[in-house]
Amino acid sequence: xxxxxxxxxxxxxxxxxxxxxxxxxxxxxxxxxxxxxxxxxxxxxxxxxxxxxxxxxxxxxxxxxxxxxxxxxxxxxxxxxxxxxxxxxxxxxxxxxxxxxxxxxxxxxxxxxxxxxxxxxxxxxxxxxxxxxxxxxxxxxxxxxxxxxxxxxxxxxxxxxxxxxxxxxxxxxxxxxxxxxxxxxxxx
Amino acid sequence: xxxxxxxxxxxxxxxxxxxxxxxxxxxxxxxxxxxxxxxxxxxxxxxxxxxxxxxxxxxxxxxxxxxxxxxxxxxxxxxxxxxxxxxxxxxxxxxxxxxxxxxxxxxxxxxxxxxxxxxxxxxxxxxxxxxxxxxxxxxxxxxxxxxxxxxxxxxxxxxxxxxxxxxxxxxxxxxxxxxx
Numbered sequence: 625x626x627x628x629x630x631x632x633x634x635x636x637x638x639x640x641x642x643x644x645x646x647x648x649x650x651x652x653x654x655x656x657x658x659x660x661x662x663x664x665x666x667x668x669x670x671x672x673x674x675x676x677x678x679x680x681x682x683x684x685x686x687x688x689x690x691x692x693x694x695x696x697x698x699x700x701x702x703x704x705x706x707x708x709x710x711x712x713x714x715x716x717x718x719x720x721x722x723x724x725x726x727x728x729x730x731x732x733x734x735x736x737x738x739x740x741x742x743x744x745x746x747x748x749x750x751x752x753x754x755x756x757x758x759x760x761x762x763x764x765x766x767x768x769x770x771x772x773x774x775x776x777x778x779x780x781x782x783x784x785x786x787x788x789x790x791x792x793x794x795x796x797x798x799x800x801x802x803x804x805x806x807x808x809x810x811x812x
Numbered sequence: 813x814x815x816x817x818x819x820x821x822x823x824x825x826x827x828x829x830x831x832x833x834x835x836x837x838x839x840x841x842x843x844x845x846x847x848x849x850x851x852x853x854x855x856x857x858x859x860x861x862x863x864x865x866x867x868x869x870x871x872x873x874x875x876x877x878x879x880x881x882x883x884x885x886x887x888x889x890x891x892x893x894x895x896x897x898x899x900x901x902x903x904x905x906x907x908x909x910x911x912x913x914x915x916x917x918x919x920x921x922x923x924x925x926x927x928x929x930x931x932x933x934x935x936x937x938x939x940x941x942x943x944x945x946x947x948x949x950x951x952x953x954x955x956x957x958x959x960x961x962x963x964x965x966x967x968x969x970x971x972x973x974x975x976x977x978x979x980x981x982x983x984x985x986x987x988x989x990x991x992x
Contacts, residue, residue: 638971640963644942666974670967673920674939683827687844691823691851698855699815710845 625649627661634667651675813858822854822861825868828941829875835936836879836929850878869947876933876951916974923973931966938963 630653636642637650654671742748826847834843864870924932937943949956
């Protein structure tokens with residue numbers, strides 16, 4: 625194809641009137657290594673740019689695998705959680721906050737006040753006994769409160785009176801018979 | 813449409829959808845996230861997919877709408893931050909590609925990014941992806957005439973820009989494109 629025809633095609637190309645086939649002709653013309661008129665150089669650059677973009681827009685196998693995995697999971701009815709970057713960012717912020725607060729807590733807990741220590745084993749024994757005695761006393765005091773639970777039994781005794789409710793209910797059944805006779809009378 | 817058919821017909825479109833999403837969102841990571849969500853959406857409507865005669869154009873339309881919604885929801889995108897985000901020539905071992913003037917190609921891309929979204933999309937769909945005018949019209953939700961006008965404006969704008977930065981055939985000269 626000679627330059628004159630190419631120029632005609634380019635005019636139509638600029639007006640977006642060329643078909644895909646005609647644009648293919650232009651593409652081939654500009655991808656060749658032959659000399660072209662200087663005024664057509666901008667077109668060569670443009671078409672080369674498009675070529676390079678087309679080459680880089682090939683399929684992405686790793687993306688396809690990811691998507692197939694997504695579809696499989698979705699088909700199995702397993703929940704699909706979109707771990708996109710925004711979510712991951714939030715999770716990492718939350719994880720960092722938890723990490724910092726636990727570290728602070730642990731550090732604070734380990735910084736106990738100095739309770740002193742006993743050099744003499746006899747004194748240490750006495751001190752331990754005194755402490756244990758104190759604990760057992762406090763424990764006994766608390767268990768006393770629990771003895772009130774036995775009172776619950778006397779309360780349950782009273783509930784037995786509920787049986788009497790049943791006999792009363794039986795008597796009420798007689799009222800339904802009254803209804804029957806009333807409807808029978810209405811029929812006549 | 814079952815899983816096998818979906819994998820065969822729809823999943824292979826992911827590369828194209830990804831590049832389209834990246835063009836619109838100007839962000840590689842976000843484009844990848846979006847493509848996953850778009851595919852989940854397509855999968856959920858798999859039963860209706862066979863009704864579309866042109867699945868590819870339909871998927872592109874879904875992608876565009878998704879990305880435009882996403883852009884609307886967030887702060888304005890600063891085009892510059894994306895400008896040279898991925899390498900135009902990662903496979904430099906190809907001797908033919910070495911011949912290409914990468915500075916000028918970068919200048920084209922840089923100028924492309926200053927165009928209105930519709931013009932960028934029109935160029936992408938026609939000159940890179942090779943869609944028919946009717947398909948582009950359906951993807952972009954405009955009529956064929958409007959597509960031609962948009963495409964024509966974009967092509968003229970690129971050419972005029974290249975002529976302006978100029979100095980073709982004289983790489984030794986002071987070339988404004990090099991300063992970008």
